[in-house]
Amino acid sequence: LAKGAGKGDWKRYRPDLQxxxxxxxxxxxxxxxxxEREQFVLHYQPIVDLLAGAVVGVEALVRWQHPxxxxxxxxxxxxxxxxxxxxxxxxxWALREALHRCVRWQRDDPAAxxxxxxxxxxxxxxxxxxxxxxxxxxxxxxxxxxxxLLLEITESLVLHDTEQVLAxxxxxxxxxxRIAIDxxxxxxxxxxxxxxxxxxxxxxxxxxxxxxVHSDRQAALVAAIVTLARDLGLTVVAEGIxxxxxxxxxxxxxxxxxxxxxFSKPVPPEQVPAxxxxxxxxxxx
Ligand code: C2E
Ligand code: MG
Ligand code: MG
Ligand code: MG
Numbered sequence: 001l002a003k004g005a006g007k008g009d010w011k012r013y014r015p016d017l018q019x020x021x022x023x024x025x026x027x028x029x030x031x032x033x034x035x036e037r038e039q040f041v042l043h044y045q046p047i048v049d050l051l052a053g054a055v056v057g058v059e060a061l062v063r064w065q066h067p068x069x070x071x072x073x074x075x076x077x078x079x080x081x082x083x084x085x086x087x088x089x090x091x092x093w094a095l096r097e098a099l100h101r102c103v104r105w106q107r108d109d110p111a112a113x114x115x116x117x118x119x120x121x122x123x124x125x126x127x128x129x130x131x132x133x134x135x136x137x138x139x140x141x142x143x144x145x146x147x148x149l150l151l152e153i154t155e156s157l158v159l160h161d162t163e164q165v166l167a168x169x170x171x172x173x174x175x176x177x178r179i180a181i182d183x184x185x186x187x188x189x190x191x192x193x194x195x196x197x198x199x200x201x202x203x204x205x206x207x208x209x210x211x212x213v214h215s216d217r218q219a220a221l222v223a224a225i226v227t228l229a230r231d232l233g234l235t236v237v238a239e240g241i242x243x244x245x246x247x248x249x250x251x252x253x254x255x256x257x258x259x260x261x262x263f264s265k266p267v268p269p270e271q272v273p274a275x276x277x278x279x280x281x282x283x284x285x
Contacts, residue, residue: 024080027076027077027080028080028084028086030066031064031077031080031081031084031086032084032086034064034066034086034090035086035089035090035093039064039065039066039067040062040063040064040065040090040093040094041062041063041065041071041268042060042061042062042063042094042097042098042101042269043060043061043063043266043267043268043269044058044059044060044061044101044114044117044266044267044268044269044272045058045059045061045259045264045265045266045267046058046114046259046263046264046275046276046279047059047114047118047237047257047258047259048257048258048259048263048279049256049257050238050247050250050251050255050256050257050258051251051256053279055114055263055275055276055279056114056115056116056257057114057115057116057117057118057150058114058116058117058118058272059117059118059119059120059152059259059266060094060097060098060101060117060118060119060120061074061120061266062074062078062090062094062120064076064077082122082124085124087122087124087125088122088124088125088128091120091121091122091125092125092134092138094119094120095119095121095134095135095138096138096141096142098117098119099117099119099138099139099142099144099148099149100142100144101117101269101272102114102116102117102142102144102148102149103142103143103144103148105272105273106148108273109273112273112274112276112277113273113276114272114276115147115148116147116148116149116150116178117148117149117150118150118151118152118180119149119150119151119152120152120182121151121152121153122154123153123154123156123157126153126157126165126168127157127164127165131168132168132171132172135149135151135172135175135177136175139175139177145176146175146176146177147176147177147178149177149178150177150178150179150180150200150201151172151177151178151179151180152180152181152182152203153179153180153181153182153199154181154182154183154187155181155182155183155184155186155187156187158181158193158197158199159187159193166197166198169197169198169199170198173198173200178200178201179198179199179200179201180199180200180201180202180203180237181197181199181201181202181203182203183203183205183239184202184203184204184205184225185204185205185207185208185221185225186205186207191228194228194232194234195232199234200234200235201234201235201236201237202225202229202234202235202236202237203236203237203238203239204222204225204236204237204238204239204255205239205240206239206240206260207240208221208222208225209222209238209239209240209241209246209250209260210240212246212249212250213245213246213249219249219253222238222250222253222255223253226253226254226255227254230254235256235257236255236256236257237257237258237259238250238255238257238258238259238260239258239259239260240259240260240261241258241259241260241261241262241263242260242261242262243262244262246260246262247262263279264279
């Protein structure tokens with residue numbers, strides 16, 4: 001900004017910024033209507049047993065079928081949805097939709113169906129007083145078994161854990177639903193808090209996996225997380241595995257599960273059974 005510029009003068013200096021702000025408010029408006037207009041779709045990425053190559057579950061990842069802009073990934077709208085509160089509606093829809101799909105896959109072809117679906121839950125959605133009730137209703141409404149659901153929460157949610165968050169986590173696990181901490185390692189948390197946390201799975205963030213082959217420091221960190229998880233009775237999923245070297249390194253550390261482009265990108269629901277069949281064949285060969 002030029003020194004001494006009056007109110008509104010920034011618009012003349014930064015037309016790009018002004019355009020961005022107008023676009024942002026249009027996007028915010030469109031986001032709020034997008035659930036009702038059925039513009040969201042879920043794609044699914046396999047979660048794989050690293051040693052055997054078999055698909056154990058899938059993660060549901062939301063995309064927005066925007067009428068003018070085409071298929072938008074979460075990068076384009078999740079932050080805005082968090083900020084505006086639209087994420088609560090989107091997340092509720094995603095939960096029901098993912099469970100509904102999972103039940104259909106298991107019914108249509110059990111041999112090519114994932115055993116569970118992993119669903120991302122934003123902190124804002126989780127903190128709603130009726131969240132546990134929503135999960136229960138989604139399970140009842142779809143007929144899905146609680147064991148078919150893994151909920152991915154963020155480190156920051158549990159880091160600022162209130163008694164209520166802990167109580168809700170216990171209640172969910174009491175139903176038979178499993179809980180994962182997503183993007184583990186990025187939240188600046190101390191590891192000791194894990195001992196008290198009612199969770200089942202750690203998902204190690206992709207940023208740790210990127211350099212696991214070429215950086216001794218990153219490799220040591222990942223190995224320590226895997227060991228810690230095992231000692232605490234938690235399971236581990238490595239995110240963002242892109243090549244065979246990373247897979248081999250992780251197997252060497254005793255990391256049981258992973259997901260990443262090496263196995264499959266996220267695919268639309270109708271491609272999931274074929275992807276499950278193909279993933280096993282490709283990784284074994
Ligand atoms: P996330 O939950 O950590 O999901 C993993 C992201 O990494 C996905 O990006 C996935 O496509 C990407 N990924 C997986 N393997 C690889 C790989 O080998 N290489 C690379 N470069 N990327 C890989 P995506 O689908 O763009 O989702 C981004 C984030 O958006 C998710 O990160 C999650 O935090 C959020 N998100 C997605 N769906 C939902 C949802 O339904 N609710 C909420 N609250 N957040 C969601
Ligand atoms: Mg996730
Ligand atoms: Mg993640
Ligand atoms: Mg991530």
